[in-house]
Amino acid sequence: MISENLTLQINHQTYTATCQPGTSLLTVLRNLGLFGVHRVCDAGDCGACTAWINDTPIHSCIYPAMRIANQSITTIEGLCTNNELAKIQQAFLEKQGFQCGFCTPGMVMSAAKLPTLSEDELRFALKGNLCRCTGYQAIIESIQLSQNSQFITQELTPNIQHCVGESIPKQDGREIVTGKAAYTGDIVPPGLLHLKVLRSPYPHARILQINIEKAKNLAGVVEIFTHEDVPRIAYTTAGHAEPVPDPLDHYILDHKVRFIGDRIAAVVAETPQIAEKACQLIEVDYEILPHVTDPIQAMDSGIVIHDEPESSQIPDRNRNIAGKISLEFGDVEEGFSQADLILENTYTLPAVQHVHLEPHITISWLEEDGTLVVRSSTQVPFHCQRLLSQLFKLPLEKIRVYKAQIGGGFGNKQEILSEDICALATLKIGKPVQWEFTRKEEFTATNSRHAMKIKIKSGVKTDGTLIAQDIEVIANTGAYGNHSPTVVFLAGYLPLGLYRCPHKKFTGLAVYTNTMPAGAFRGYGATQGTFAMESQIDEIAQQLKIDPVEMRLKNLIRPGDIIHLGKSKAHFNLIGSYGVLECWEKVIQSLNYIPGTPPIVTGYRCRGVGFAVSMQGSGLSKIHLAKVKLYRLANHKYELRTGSVDVGTGSDTTLRQIAAEVLNVKVADIYIIAGDTQETPFDAGSYASATVYISGQAVKLAAEKLLQTNENSVEISYAADEATLTFAVQGVEVEVDTETGKVQVLKCVQAIDIGKAINPRICHGQATGGIGMGIGYALTEELFFDEQGNILNPTLREYRIPTAADMPPIEVIFIEKADPYGPFGAKGVGEITTNCTAPAIANAIAHATGCRLYQLPMTPERIWNQLNIEC
Numbered sequence: 001m002i003s004e005n006l007t008l009q010i011n012h013q014t015y016t017a018t019c020q021p022g023t024s025l026l027t028v029l030r031n032l033g034l035f036g037v038h039r040v041c042d043a044g045d046c047g048a049c050t051a052w053i054n055d056t057p058i059h060s061c062i063y064p065a066m067r068i069a070n071q072s073i074t075t076i077e078g079l080c081t082n083n084e085l086a087k088i089q090q091a092f093l094e095k096q097g098f099q100c101g102f103c104t105p106g107m108v109m110s111a112a113k114l115p116t117l118s119e120d121e122l123r124f125a126l127k128g129n130l131c132r133c134t135g136y137q138a139i140i141e142s143i144q145l146s147q148n149s150q151f152i153t154q155e156l157t158p159n160i161q162h163c164v165g166e167s168i169p170k171q172d173g174r175e176i177v178t179g180k181a182a183y184t185g186d187i188v189p190p191g192l193l194h195l196k197v198l199r200s201p202y203p204h205a206r207i208l209q210i211n212i213e214k215a216k217n218l219a220g221v222v223e224i225f226t227h228e229d230v231p232r233i234a235y236t237t238a239g240h241a242e243p244v245p246d247p248l249d250h251y252i253l254d255h256k257v258r259f260i261g262d263r264i265a266a267v268v269a270e271t272p273q274i275a276e277k278a279c280q281l282i283e284v285d286y287e288i289l290p291h292v293t294d295p296i297q298a299m300d301s302g303i304v305i306h307d308e309p310e311s312s313q314i315p316d317r318n319r320n321i322a323g324k325i326s327l328e329f330g331d332v333e334e335g336f337s338q339a340d341l342i343l344e345n346t347y348t349l350p351a352v353q354h355v356h357l358e359p360h361i362t363i364s365w366l367e368e369d370g371t372l373v374v375r376s377s378t379q380v381p382f383h384c385q386r387l388l389s390q391l392f393k394l395p396l397e398k399i400r401v402y403k404a405q406i407g408g409g410f411g412n413k414q415e416i417l418s419e420d421i422c423a424l425a426t427l428k429i430g431k432p433v434q435w436e437f438t439r440k441e442e443f444t445a446t447n448s449r450h451a452m453k454i455k456i457k458s459g460v461k462t463d464g465t466l467i468a469q470d471i472e473v474i475a476n477t478g479a480y481g482n483h484s485p486t487v488v489f490l491a492g493y494l495p496l497g498l499y500r501c502p503h504k505k506f507t508g509l510a511v512y513t514n515t516m517p518a519g520a521f522r523g524y525g526a527t528q529g530t531f532a533m534e535s536q537i538d539e540i541a542q543q544l545k546i547d548p549v550e551m552r553l554k555n556l557i558r559p560g561d562i563i564h565l566g567k568s569k570a571h572f573n574l575i576g577s578y579g580v581l582e583c584w585e586k587v588i589q590s591l592n593y594i595p596g597t598p599p600i601v602t603g604y605r606c607r608g609v610g611f612a613v614s615m616q617g618s619g620l621s622k623i624h625l626a627k628v629k630l631y632r633l634a635n636h637k638y639e640l641r642t643g644s645v646d647v648g649t650g651s652d653t654t655l656r657q658i659a660a661e662v663l664n665v666k667v668a669d670i671y672i673i674a675g676d677t678q679e680t681p682f683d684a685g686s687y688a689s690a691t692v693y694i695s696g697q698a699v700k701l702a703a704e705k706l707l708q709t710n711e712n713s714v715e716i717s718y719a720a721d722e723a724t725l726t727f728a729v730q731g732v733e734v735e736v737d738t739e740t741g742k743v744q745v746l747k748c749v750q751a752i753d754i755g756k757a758i759n760p761r762i763c764h765g766q767a768t769g770g771i772g773m774g775i776g777y778a779l780t781e782e783l784f785f786d787e788q789g790n791i792l793n794p795t796l797r798e799y800r801i802p803t804a805a806d807m808p809p810i811e812v813i814f815i816e817k818a819d820p821y822g823p824f825g826a827k828g829v830g831e832i833t834t835n836c837t838a839p840a841i842a843n844a845i846a847h848a849t850g851c852r853l854y855q856l857p858m859t860p861e862r863i864w865n866q867l868n869i870e871c
Contacts, residue, residue, distance in 0.1 A: 008068060010034065011078030019065050025051070026060040029075060035186040036076035036105040036179020038407070040357045041439045045796035047129030048357055050106035051075045057110050059128075076105035076179030079112070088112045088146045089177040093169065096761055097142030099133035099769060100648025101176035102357040102407030107131065108177060111143045119144070126804040130796065132355050132408055133648050135768030136804040164661040164824050167761035170653045171672075172405065172646075181405045184361045184377045185436060192363070193222055195425055195435040196275035198265040198282050199445060200257035203514035203789040204291035204305070207255045207284060210265060215281035220274035223429055224282070225266045227253040230424060233391055234310045238482035238519065239380030239414040241623050241684055247322050247481035249311040252391065252420050258305055258479035259514050260790045261445035268425045268433055292320075293789045295476040295511035296453070305479065305512040314481065322481030323510030325473075325489045335468025335503030339459025343540055346455045347532040348855040350782040351448040351476065354521060355801050358407020359442050362418040364425070365432035367400075371678075374401045374423055379413045379645050380685035385677045387416050388423050402676035409647040410773075411520030412447050414687045415482060443794035447519030448783055450487050450510070451476040454532040459503075464546045466555045468503040469496060473529070477510040478517035484510030487518070491525035495533035497563040497573070498615050499555040515789040520687060522773060523834045526616055531856065534612040534839035539852060547595035548843065549584060552613055556580060563725065572621040576724035576755070577825065579815035580613070583729035583751035586813045587611070590749040591731045599848045604739045607746070608848025611731050614835035617723035618828035619690030624719060626695040627681035630659065630702040631713045637669050638706075643683030644695040645675040649830060650762035651691040655699050657758055658823050662703035681715060689828025692758060694720055696823040724819050726827040727753040730771075730836035732808075734844040741864030743779060743845060745808040750836065752812070755819035755827035767812040767833045774837025776802045779857050 006028070008015045017028050026049045029037050037060050038048040044062040051060045052074040079086040085093070088108055098104040107129045114125055122140060131139060145151050175181040212224045230253050236246040253263055265282055269275035292298040298305075298320040306317050315324040336342060362376040372394065378384055381401040389396050406413070418435045425433040437446070452475045459468040471492045477484040492506035521527070541551035557563065563573040587593075591609055600607040629641040640659050646652040656670040663670075673679050683695055698718035705714045733747040748771055757763045780800040784792040793799045818825025838856055846852045851866045 004066065006065065006069070008073060010073040011075060021066060023065045024061050025063040025065045025068060028065045029060060034075050034077055038102055038105065041796050043795060043797065046357060047110055048103050048106040050109040050129070052109065057113050076109055080178060085177065086112065087151070091146035091151065092142040092177045093173050095138050095142040095145055096170060096173065096765060097134065097139040098176050099650070099765055100406060100408040101172065101181050102183065103129065103131045104176050105179040107139060114143065116147045123804040123807070130357065130801060130803065132357055132801060133769045134765055135772030135810060136807050137768045137810055138765055140804065163657045163667050164758055165756065166759070168653055168657055168667050168759055170650045170762070171656065183358055183407055184363060184375055184404045187363060187375065189363070189365055189432040192432045192434055193268050193270060193429070194272040194275050195266055195268050195422060195433050196272060196279050197263050197421065198267070198279040200260055200262040200264055202257060202286060202288060203260050204289040205257050205286040206289060207257065207264065208287055209285040211283040212265065214283070215267060215278040218274065218278045218281060220270040221267060221278045222270065223268045223425065224278070225253065225424060227255045231391060232310060234312060235387060235391065236482050237415045237417055237480065239383040239416060239685055241383070241625070242386070245485050246483060247311065247314045249306050249314060250480050252424060256308065259516050260788060261516060262479065266421045266425065268429060291514040291789065293513050293515050293785060293787065295474050295513055298511050298513050305514065320512035321509055322477045322512050323485035323488050325485065325492065325506065325508035327492070327506045328504065330503035332468045332470050332503045332505040336459045339467045340462045341540070341543060342457065342459045343536060343543065344455065344457040345536055345539070345854060346453060347535060349452045349454065349528045349531060350856055351451040351518060352777060352781045353443055353448055353783060353799060354410040354412040356408030356410055356412060359437040359439065360413065360418045360446060361434070361436040362422040363432060363434045364422040366426060366430060370398060372399045372423060372427065374399070374419050375404060376401065376419050377406050377413055378403055378419070379409045379647055379687055381645065381675050381677050382643055382682050383685060384416050384419050388419065391420060392423065392427060400678040402678070403645055406645065406647045409686065410522045411524065411687060413647070414520045414685065415447055417446060439796065440794045443799065444516060444791045447482070447517050449521040450518040450525065450528065452491065452528045454491070454528060456532050456536050458536055458540060460540055460544065462544060464541065464544055464551045464554050466499055466501040469501050470505045471496060473508040475508070475510045476513050476515065476518060478513060478515045480517040481510060481512065482517060483519045487520070487525040489525065491529035494526040494615060495529035498533070498557060498613065500557055500561065501555070513789070515785060516791065522770065523831050524688070526614065527777070527835050530612065530614045530835040531839045531842070535842050538610070538843040538846065548611055549588065549595065553584065556613070572723055573617045573725055574722040576819035576821045576827070577753065577817040579753035579817045580727045580729065582815045583727060583753055586751040586815070587729050587731040587749050590811055591733060591747070593731065605735055605737055606848040607733065607735045608844045609731060609733050610840045610843030610845070610847055611729070612836040612839040612843065613727065613729045614832055615725045615727045616689055616828065616832035616835065618693035618726060618822065619720055619723050620688050621720045621723040624684045624688060624690050624694050625717060626683045626698040627715065627717045628698040628702045629681050629713060629715045630706050632706060636665060637671065638663060638665065639671045639673070640699065641673045641680045642695055642699065643675060643680045644691050645686035647686050649691070649766060650759060654692055654758045654762060655696060658696050658699045659703045661824065662700055663707065689726070689830045689832070692826050693724070693822050693828045694718060696826060700823040720821065724821045724827055726829060726832050728832045728836055730840045732840045732844050734841060734848060736845055736848045736863065738849065738867055741860035741867065743841070743858065743863065745775060745841060748808050749811045749813070750833065752814055752829060752832065754814045754816060754829055755822050756816050756825035757814050758824065758826050760814065763814065763829050764812050766829050768810050770833025771810055771837050772802050772807055774834045775806065777856060778838035778841040779859070782857050
């Protein structure tokens, strides 16, 4: 293919580049070191790569580079004038219209060219730019501020002295809005090679033979790896502390594939394109095996997905059971015998994708002293380091894993999915290697939220008192069991623990199928269980003619209650602060809710309100460890070293606020180094709503200890004895078009029993982002599988996350009653914000129409069918 030399005018400078026909402008810009354009979809679906051609915004991933002759190009790097931020950039800083920041440069470039519009028009105009973190509210506010003629730009500096409880600007804000934030892929070490993986076209097969000769002879191919070239060590991809609770059922490369998209061989080449072409030249001879995609069928199918003897910690491999939970408190049969009403329902929850805009990406290389360095977009660098040490028999000190800026994770980057083969390639070849997933791979070969069938049977008295509850969960864990036992456990434990009930039983199974694996996802099982529980509580209230709020308040747990199931006295959650009643008061007040108010019916449009309540633990008690080093520097400055990981939540800023508050200095006086196994002490990572509650407490204790000593440094280790509970209450108002089944969320209010908001604006962003994710879960998001387990909608255009136009007005209310166990009274907030949204919407639809939906998402088709068949 003939290459062509191009002369480009970019940001008022002249560049030269060589590219082949078909090369996108995005690729050319990134090759020139202009990393403010981000690669997400390569299909023009998300807007993260937006640049201007002659001042007109375009998606550079689908714009042919050959068409840019004699045209002026502007990227985010060209917006600043004399190092002064443009007005739109300053407005995004002022309103913090970003979290992880991966979408932000494209969002800024699109927003800068928008005319002054009404809010509804503005939301519609932004449909071409996707954000998964913010819920868009802060983005809209940022754009509106930039268009305010009275807005005067000024640099924001975090110089507030007493800073806990203050909305200190995120420390990475300026880098994000200028496109200078360095994500994993924004580093190109000399001699970088690229890795691609051949993936299985079959759901279940043995590999009889692999012929790599044609692929290996392709010019530019450096090395090819198959299962014969790697150590056969069973492990879990889940980033958990040892001893890991998950099945050890995964291999770097295996002689058996278990889902369409499973790894077969890895090619390392000079370019991604050559590596991809070489994958297509590999010839594989398969023995096709029977497959099963339904978890209920899988238990009695006779198909054994993990028949290999090396795998372990599998409760019942012959029935494909990867995780099994059985808990009981009281005597449920006795409880049901005392009930005046027994209600039993089954709820169907789909597999959904995380859709963090930055894909999984890893770059590995060797230092001169032989240290393996792995730079990766990971939530769990220390767990990754440990696993690589086990796989390749290297001492921990010879492996450095560190994170760069991270473009979202939501649990999917709590997996070790790309680091293992990258490390293998670097160790074998001795050169830097990069592996970046495509968007299709993200949808088809990473992890999803666990699809579940949840059956709840509840017995109540006529006054609404819960007497007995029995929950059965069957979860589809897919081809591998990463995270399956704990996700299933929390799907029952948290919803059952939320209500006082003398007789409780929970049985949960995670079942292997020949589909893409399921894993950790924001809410971690509680999201699914909360939908089922809160839907049924509403239905019980309706049958007993009791107000649904009254029903919940009558049965909610109270301070002093012990939250546990099973016969053991051991428990790992407790109630610290308790602001749930105030949460209810604020939500009811905001919605002007009056018990017994009927739905509003105007022709074929029906309006109703719905509520839900949830709880989530702050971290994992006893096992989630955080270590912190704090140094006293010259001129009253300090250096904080923590292994914690900021995935866009702003935790690096929040931890500095905690330290600054104790030390009585400005936040700007605290330097931070984070998420680096070589430069920082151990931290379990970013998951389980643990960073502020556990890592934050470690920071607070370290700062207090430093004040008490003459030493210039201190180190603290901290693990919580129990995880305190965060509570949230959500109310929504919806309008249902009964002719089409379409639902519009008109208003959303969430009150959070947060303990103490260390940084209210950061916490607010977590809430609006979590609610946005919950709206997608409720109404639009679902991975569709065919009979082979092949995912049918692996693009952002076909898999619909909410756009700015889909988001309703959101009100977030913090109830701040200091928790006795968290730093300055703070509790976890990252996950709980998602849990209530879907059940609140389902309950509002039921109030509006009288029809109850038992399956997510509640699409117009499903609602229309329910309205016309049963109601």
